[in-house]
Amino acid sequence: MKITPVILSGGSGTRLWPLSTAEQPKQFLALTADETMFQLTIARASDPARFDPPIIVANGRHADLVEQQLADMGVEPGAVILEPAAKNTAPAIAIAALEAGADDTLMLVMPSDHAIADSDEFRTAVAQAAPVARDGWLVTFGIRPSGPETGYGYIEMNDVPMGDSGLATVLRFIEKPDEERARSMLRQGGFVWNAGIFLMRADRYLAALEQYEPDVVSAARQAHDRQTKVGARRLPDADSFAAAPSISIDYAVMERSDTVAAMPLDCGWSDIGSWDALADQHLPDPSGSVVRGNALVHDSTNCMVRSDDVRVHLHGVSDLIVVASGGEVVIMPRGTSQNMRAVVDAARERDAETSAS
Numbered sequence: 001m002k003i004t005p006v007i008l009s010g011g012s013g014t015r016l017w018p019l020s021t022a023e024q025p026k027q028f029l030a031l032t033a034d035e036t037m038f039q040l041t042i043a044r045a046s047d048p049a050r051f052d053p054p055i056i057v058a059n060g061r062h063a064d065l066v067e068q069q070l071a072d073m074g075v076e077p078g079a080v081i082l083e084p085a086a087k088n089t090a091p092a093i094a095i096a097a098l099e100a101g102a103d104d105t106l107m108l109v110m111p112s113d114h115a116i117a118d119s120d121e122f123r124t125a126v127a128q129a130a131p132v133a134r135d136g137w138l139v140t141f142g143i144r145p146s147g148p149e150t151g152y153g154y155i156e157m158n159d160v161p162m163g164d165s166g167l168a169t170v171l172r173f174i175e176k177p178d179e180e181r182a183r184s185m186l187r188q189g190g191f192v193w194n195a196g197i198f199l200m201r202a203d204r205y206l207a208a209l210e211q212y213e214p215d216v217v218s219a220a221r222q223a224h225d226r227q228t229k230v231g232a233r234r235l236p237d238a239d240s241f242a243a244a245p246s247i248s249i250d251y252a253v254m255e256r257s258d259t260v261a262a263m264p265l266d267c268g269w270s271d272i273g274s275w276d277a278l279a280d281q282h283l284p285d286p287s288g289s290v291v292r293g294n295a296l297v298h299d300s301t302n303c304m305v306r307s308d309d310v311r312v313h314l315h316g317v318s319d320l321i322v323v324a325s326g327g328e329v330v331i332m333p334r335g336t337s338q339n340m341r342a343v344v345d346a347a348r349e350r351d352a353e354t355s356a357s
Contacts, residue, residue, distance in 0.1 A: 001104075001105075001106060001134070002050060002051055002052045002106075003045070003050060003051050003052065003106045003107070003108050003126070003130065003199075004051070004052045004053075004054070004055060004078065004100050004105050004106065004107050004108070005042075005045040005051055005052075005054040005055070005107075005108050005110065006054070006055045006057065006093065006096045006097075006100070006107045006108065006109045006110070007038070007041055007042065007054050007055070007056045007057070007110055007111075007112050008057050008089060008092055008093070008109065008110065008111050008112060009027055009038060009056055009057065009058040009059070009062065009066065009111075009112035009113075010057060010058055010059045010083055010086055010092060011025055011026070011027060011111070011112075011113055012025050012059075012086075013025025013026040013027070013113070014340065014341055014344050015273050015274055015337075015338075015340050015341065016029075016031075016272070016274075016275065016278065016340070017328075017330070017340060017343070017344045017347075018323060018324075018325045018326050018328035018329075018330060019306065019308065019323060019325040019326075021326065022061075023061070024065065025062075025113075026113050026272065027041075027111075027112040027113035028062070028065050028069065031115075031272060031278060031281070032115050032272070032278075032281045032282075036069055037112060037113045037114070037115070037272070038066070038069055038112045038113070039069055039072070039073055040115070040116075041110055041111075041112045041113075041114070042054060042070070042073060042075055043073070043119075044110070044116060044119050044122065044123070045108055045110070045123075045126075046073075046075065047123075050123075050127075051108075052078060053075070053076055053077055053078035054075070054077050054078060055077070055078045055079045055081065055096050055099055055100060055107075056070075056077055056079070056080045056081065057081045057083060057092045057093075057095070057096050058080060058081070058082060058083065059082070059083060059086070060082040060083060060084060060235075063080065063082050063233060066080055067080065067232075076232070077232050078099075078100075078232075079099050079232055079233075079234050080232050080233050080234065081095055081096060081099060081234045081236065082233060082234065082235055082236075083095075083236070083241070084223075084235070084236060084237075084238035084241050084242070085238070085241060085242055086246070087241065087244045087245070087246045087247075088246045088247050088248045089196075089248045089249045089250075090209065090213060090216050090245075090247045090248055090249045090251075090252035090253065091216050091219065091220050091241070091244040091245075091246075091247075093107075093109055093198075093205065093249055094205070094206065094209055094216055094217055094220035094221075094244075095220045095223060095224050095236055095241075096109075097202035097203075097205050097206050098202075098206070098220060098221060098224040099224065099234060100202045101202060102202055102203055102206055103201075103202060103203050104134070104201050104202070104203055105201065105202045105203075106130060106133055106134060106199065106200070106201055106202075107198075107199070107200060107201070107202055107205070108126060108197075108198075108199050109197065109198040109199070109200070109249075110197050111196055111197070111271070113271070113272060114195070114196075114197075114269065114270065114271050114272065115268070115269065115270045115271075115272055115281055116267050116268060116269050117267065117268025117269075118267040118268050119267075121265070121266065121267040122265065122267045125141065125165070125263050125265050125267070126199060128163075128165035128167065128263065129141075129165070129167055129199050129261075129263045130199065132162065132163075132167055132261055133199045133200055133201060134201065136201065136204050136259060137200070137204075137259050137260070137261045138198065138200045138204065138205065138208065138253065138254065138257055138259055138260045138261070139167070139198065139199040139200060139260075139261050139262070139263055140155065140170065140194070140195075140197070140198050140254060140260060140261070140262050140263070141195050141197040141198070141199070141262070141263050141265050142155045142157070142192025142193060142194060142195060142262045142263065142264050142265065143192055143193040143195050143264075143265050143266070143267075143269045144192055144193075144264050144265065144266045145186055145191065145192065145193055147186075148179050148182035148183040148185075148186055149182060149193065150176055150177060150178060150179055150182055151176060151273060151274070151338055152176060152193040152194060152271075153173060153174060153175055153176055153193070153194040153250070154173070154174040154177065154182075154185055154191045154192065154193060154194060155170055155172075155173055155174070155191065155192050155193075155194050155262050156170070156171040156172045156173075156174065156185075156190055156191050157169070157170060157171065157190050157191070157192060157262050157264070158170070158171055158190075159190050162261060165263065166263070166264045167261050167262070167263045167264075168261065168262060169260070169261050169262075170254075170260040170261060170262050172255075173194065173250060173254065173255045174191075192262060192264050192265075193269075194250070195265070195269055195271075196250075196271075198249065198254075199263075204259075205253070208253045208257050208259075209252060209253055212252055212253055212256050212257070213245065213247060213252045213253070215243070215244065215245055216244050216245055216247065216252060218243075219240055219241060219242075219243040219244035219245075220236075220241070220244060222237065222240035222243075223236035223237045223238075223240035223241035223244075224236060225237075226240055273338070274337040274338050274340065275304055275306075275321045275323060275337040275340070276304070276321070276334060276335060276337045276338070277337075278304075279304040279321075279334075284302075287300065287301045287302070287303075288301050288302040288303075289301065289302060289303040289304065289305065290303075290304045290305070291303075291305045291306075292305070292306045292307075293305075293306050293307040293308050293324075294307040294308070294309070294310070294311045294312065294324075295307045295311065295312040295313075295314070295322075296311065296312070296313050296314070297313075297314045298313075298314065298315045298316075299315055299316050300314045300315065300316060300317045300318060300320075301318040301319075302318050302319050302334060303317065303318065303319065303320045303321070303322065303334070304320075304321045304322070304334060305320075305321075305322045305323075306322075306323050306324070306325070307322075307323070307324040307325070308324070308325045308326075309324040309325050309326065309327065309329075310324055310329075312324055312329075319333055319334045319335075320332070320333060320334060321333070321334055321336075321337055328347070330343060
């Protein structure tokens with residue numbers, strides 16, 4: 001049996017603002033290679049001997065972007081589901097499972113904006129996890145930690161593996177910890193980062209969702225039954241979909257089911273969740289800086305600079321992130337870009353005040 005990739009592409013890309021915007025969020029940008037993050041995700045599961053055409057779940061406003069980037073790759077999707085509202089991952093995956101047939105189809109659910117350096121290692125892990133997923137387990141992929149990261153959730157795995165691959169049952173999910181707790185978990189061992197990548201049968205996911213969050217299944221099923229089809233596009237009924245609770249797959253199912261297994265991965269993964277994380281994807285110059293675009297850096301160290309706009313000049317500074325795009329310039333110390341949401345909120349508040357006046 002082939003695997004059906006389900007690509008979640010509804011994110012708004014706030015954390016890489018101002019380059020990433022609601023109109024063109026980070027998954028549709030070329031950040032780590034010549035291809036966009038979305039295209040790299042599609043390519044990761046494009047072998048026709050192993051994978052069926054992908055099902056894309058995207059924001060309706062990005063329909064043309066999705067289709068253009070697929071066309072540039074020569075990829076014909078199985079379906080492009082255009083969400084009429086953002087309802088988090090549990091409803092999005094539910095409607096994809098219904099589109100896949102609500103049967104024993106094996107779905108590989110992947111966010112469209114993650115970086116994976118070693119795609120071969122990733123595909124090997126998927127192949128090793130597939131028999132367990134076909135037996136009815138909900139498999140989540142966990143990244144072996146490289147340090148006490150506080151920006152990710154963690155998964156505690158059973159220390160008795162299910163086989164030679166290292167796959168093991170999940171004991172519990174842990175919210176993003178503080179640094180002290182993260183260090184404690186690393187010393188203890190048996191913990192992986194929660195990557196938000198899943199392998200599971202469509203019918204088993206829907207059954208688990210029916211058990212724990214039946215309102216999600218009901219709304220998704222009604223939205224799917226009443227959807228409009230235009231070529232590959234699927235337009236779920238907006239009123240039906242609006243009735244779905246907004247909830248993640250982790251909260252809805254993974255943290256509550258007793259048939260969840262985790263596959264540990266060491267494949268050079270990153271969710272590119274901040275400018276600091278993006279800088280880590282590039283080799284720095286001899287000064288320790290990462291410079292992209294219209295920028296000149298002199299006598300400066302350990303800076304991350306990206307300008308698609310005005311020319312940026314840095315002189316005699318260190319440990320800065322400078323981003324110029326779309327008429328906006330952001331400057332912050334390196335190591336603080338996880339706080340970008342606060343910057344975006346402040347900018348939006350300022351714009352609202354300006355419009356009101």
